[in-house]
Amino acid sequence: MRVIEHLVKTLRDSAIFNSEVQVAPSCILWPDKDRQWEAVIPRLQSELAEMLVLGDYAPENRVGPAIWLRCVIAGKALDVNLPADRVPVFYLPGVSRQDLRAIEDCPDLLKPLAELQYRGVIWSQANAKDWTIMAFLKSDQGGMGLDVAQDKEAKNAMQLALYRLLDEELELLKGKRLDKDYFNTLLTGGDPVRDLLQWLNLGDAFQATRGVNEWKAFVEVCKSQLAFDPQADGVLAGASKLALREGPWHSVWDRYSEAPKRYPNISNRIRQCKPPIFDLFATVESAGGWPQWNQDQEKSLQHDLLTLKHLPAHDARKRVLELDKTHAPRRDLVWADLGESSLALATKQLAVVADVTKTALAAGSISDLQAGYSNQGWRADDAMLAALARVERASDIDAVTTAIRAIYLPWLEESARYLQKIVEGSSYPGGTIASAKPFSASKGECVLFVDGLRFDAARRLTAVLEVHGYEVAEAVNWTALPSVTATGKAAVSPVRSKISGTDDCDDFEPCVAATGQSLKGGYHLKKLLSDNHWKVLDRTENGDGQGNAWCEFGDLDSEGHARGWKLAKHIDLLLAEIAERISALLAEGWSSVRVVTDHGWLLMPGKLPAIPMSKDLTDNKWGRCASIKPGASTSERLYPWFWNPHQQFALADGVSCYGKSVDYNHGGLSLQECLVLDLVVTQGAHISGHPVxxxxxxxxxxxxxxxxxxxxxxxxxxxxxxxxxxxxxxxxxxxxxxxxxxxxxxxxxxxxxxxxxxxxxxxxxxxxxxxxxxxxxxxxx
Incomplete structure (x- = not known):
């Protein structure tokens, strides 16, 4: 029950009578000499249709002089209709019970009401005194029996907050001390910390949005709870106290930390304040409230990352892990949410790169490399992209680039050279078309080809799909060589057994085995699929879920060639679009969606290494692979083409590119380019009603x-x-x-x-x- 409901009930109950010895009262008189209740009477009238007020004639507001009130209860006032089942309540502001009792001395304006004290009842305390607000709140005889402070400040605050007090739940007030802080907090909306943050954010504009009483209550709450006077001390003094986070201001800081973007001006107000002098041993606890300190820490971290270029890889990795430990606490400060701790956030990802690359993928068999990369190695690639995605400013990009080249590039180069060495001494695990297994598809399966879905990107896609409630089965595969789309797309198609490569091909494009027609341009691949009972869906077509289908969507490869290292900033959006495409296909009724890809890629901010390749030796040269002219003599390693082992081509050593150096490339032999994931996606736990x-x-x-x-x-x-x-x-x-x-x-x-x-x-x-x-x-x- 709310306070107003209890007040209404108490008023109405005062009219209860013993019908055996009494007649029903004609009205309830509510005298209020000090006009304590006057401010909330309009609100009470909304709850009490039978309430009328003594005052100047205004019948539309149920207000009028004494003689009019007499006419109302006599049924002679045509402008007022009272509920027939309720006893009228007359609120008498400025009138005491004693004024009515002293009929001879009663003012003429009140005399028409004097005799009503005998025909009606007076709502008063058990001791016959008028109900004051304090008495009604404290008394357990007809009041509410609450614990209310009686000092002057509490009484003043109580009077101002009465309007809001009416809507409080009575049960929640019992056992609570109602003092000036409680009433002031109630008047300011019940959340002084929020109000303080809004004041710090808005400055003078905050006071302009508050009434006089609300502003006064706000000031009193701050003085009482925070030992701070907003009116006297000003906004910048408050901003400084917020940054210091001492005593009760710590809870204000915690609230600010929850949603700093709601208060966009606070950080600049703190910058206008002079911070303490911080020594080398300052910590997040002592200095974290100051954006100036955080900015200094970012500059220090930037300098430390740039110095990594002078260190051997193993020392650089150790140093990155140390820096991550030092700056990790800053990631929990508001400055990270506000985009002012980019390097601290990037260093978390760099630490993953450093930790993973401590273990070289340059030992054991092909199977050992595959297991090492599938279990852990891919995380270095993923974290490297995540680190780049965190930074925006050119100086921060330079620092992260320096760190990546110091700790990641040597590991990348070493693992690629080791893989190339093993393959040279045995055979490539991706094999050739002669050793490829027939493509097997389940009934109702749709095959979705995604160009350039690298291993780590596929893992991210799996995570996105699983969050949406889909089941994802992963299978590790080696791409066809060379790791380019011309060779790889056909190799993962359902009709690969009907494709071959000619002896004179120099562009890595296979052809239809039966006719020799090149698959370049995609027309003949689609026709081959259609001729073999595969539906070919365009980018926006979902099909009907019957039979089997092939579709293509998502082109990470084109984005990589166009954007270079900035692919890192866009890859999550691209993967989200692919996930939406998969969801749409499954919603149309396909039993599963098999996601296949043609190749991975290498990405290195600051550009991959470059090595020369004479044009006189090649018929065709792409980023990391080249078709050697017949009869030409070269020291380059030669590898058999997937579609025709009699046709050989050269792959660049390590992670180098032939000719022009770029951030993004593929076509060579490395774990990042050649080891990929096939995904089979089906309706999962969430779709069937079980939570993720x-x-x-x-x-x-x-x-x-x-x-x-x-x-x-x-x-x-x-x-x-x-x-x-x-x-x-x-x-x-x-x-x-x-x-x-x-x-x-x-x-x-x-x-x-x-x-x-x-x-x-x-x-x-x-x-x-x-x-x-x-x-x-x-x-x-």
Whole structure:
């Protein structure tokens, strides 16, 4: 029950009478000499249709003089209709019970009401005194029996906050100390920390949006709870205290950290303040509130990364791991959310590169290389791209590029040369068309060809699909040589057994075995598929789920050639589009989607190494492969063509390119170019009604902060709390938060009025879809 509901009930109950010895009262008189209740009477009139007010004649507001009130209860006032089943309530501002009792001395304007004290009842305390606000709140005889402070400041704050107090739940007030801080907080909307942050963000504009009473209450709350006077001290003094994060300001900082983008001006206000002098031993705890310190740390990290070019690879890797440990705490500060800690974030990925590349892929057999790369090695490629995606400024890009070339390039070169050495002494595991297994497709399977889906990119695609609830089966394969689209696309097609290579081919393009027609341009490949009962779908066509189909979508290779190292910044978007394409195909009824690719690629910011190749020796030269002229003498390693082992070509040593040096290339022999994943995607757990992840623990602490732990596939999931699980508009959290690596996430509910309400915890995938949910009570309980 709300306070206003209790007040209404108490007023109406005062008219209860014993019908055996009494007649029904004609009205309820509510005297209020000090006009304490006057400000909330319009609100009470909305709850009490039978309430009228003594005052100047305004019948539309149910207000009028004493003689008019007499006419109302006599049924003679045609401009007012009162509920027939209710006793009229007359609120008498500026009038005391004693004024009515002293009839001889009663002012003429009140005399028409004087006799009503005998025909009606007076709403008053048990001791016959008028109900003051304080008395009604404290008294357990007809009041609410609450614990209310009685000092002058509490009384003043109580009077100002009465309007908001009416809507408070009575049960939540019991056992709570109602003092000036409580009433001031109530008047400012129940969340002084939020108001303080808005003031720091808006400055003078904040006061302009508040009424006089609300601003006064806000100042009093700050003085009481934070020992800070906004009016006297000013915004910059507040910004400085926020950055220092001392005492009660630590909770203000925590709230700011939850959603710093909601307060875009605060960081600049802190920059206007003079920070303390930080020594070499300053930490996140002592200095992390100052963007100036964070900026200095970024500059220091930038310098340290640039110096890696002078170190041997093993020392550079050790140094990167040290730098990551030093700067890791900065990744949890607001400056990272605001885009001011790019190098600290990139260094987390560089540390993965450093850790993985400590183990060389330059020992053992082909099987050992495959296992080493499939289990761990691909993570270096993936983390290298992630590091590049984190940085924007040219100086930061230079620093990350330097680190990548110091710790990643030597490992890349070493593993490529070792693979080339093994293949030279035995045979390439990708074989030739003669050794290729027949293509086998299950009923209702659609084959989706993606150009340039490197191993690590395929792993990212798997993660995206699994978050959406699909099941993904991975199979490791070696591409056809050379690792270019002309050779590789046909090699993964369902009609590869009907394709061959001519002895005089110099562009790595095979042909239709039966007719000798080149597959260049794609027409004859599509015709061959159609002739062999494969439906060929265009980029936007989903088919009908019947038989088998071939389609092509997603071209990471073209993006790589066009963008160079900046492919790293766009690859997640490209993979998301591929995932959407797969989802559309499965939704159309295909039993599975098999994702195949032609080759991987090498990417190196600052350009891959280049080696010369004489034009006189080659018929055709691509990035990392070249067709040697018949009869030409060369010291280059020669490899058999997948489509015709009698036709040989040269591959560049290590990770070098023939001719012009570029950031992105392929066509050679390396794990990154030649070891790929085939994916078979089917409707999975989420689609069949089982959650991708499951909530295992819910803990409310620090008032309105909720920490949730989950089990399952929680990578790329985020946590929200909603009043209705399926409606994003009913979210009640300050900021939706992603789950950390340990499977936990923490969110804050700002609105204190929601405490005790039941709500839904929802887990969201990368597309904002709800993949799991659980119920909770806001604030705990």
């Amino acid at each position: 992840a499951e909530v295992t623990d819910i803990a409310w602490k620090d008032s309105m902060r909720c920490t949730v732990a989950v089990d399952g596939r929680y990578a790329n999931l985020a946590l929200d709390i909603r009043m209705h699980a399926g409606d994003a508009e009913t979210s009640v959290v300050v900021n939706i938060k992603p789950f950390k690596d340990n499977g936990t996430a923490s969110v804050v509910v700002e609105n204190q009025d929601l405490r005790g309400r039941e709500a839904f915890l929802v887990l969201l995938n990368a597309s904002g879809e709800v993949v799991a949910e659980a119920t909770t009570v806001i604030g705990g309980g």
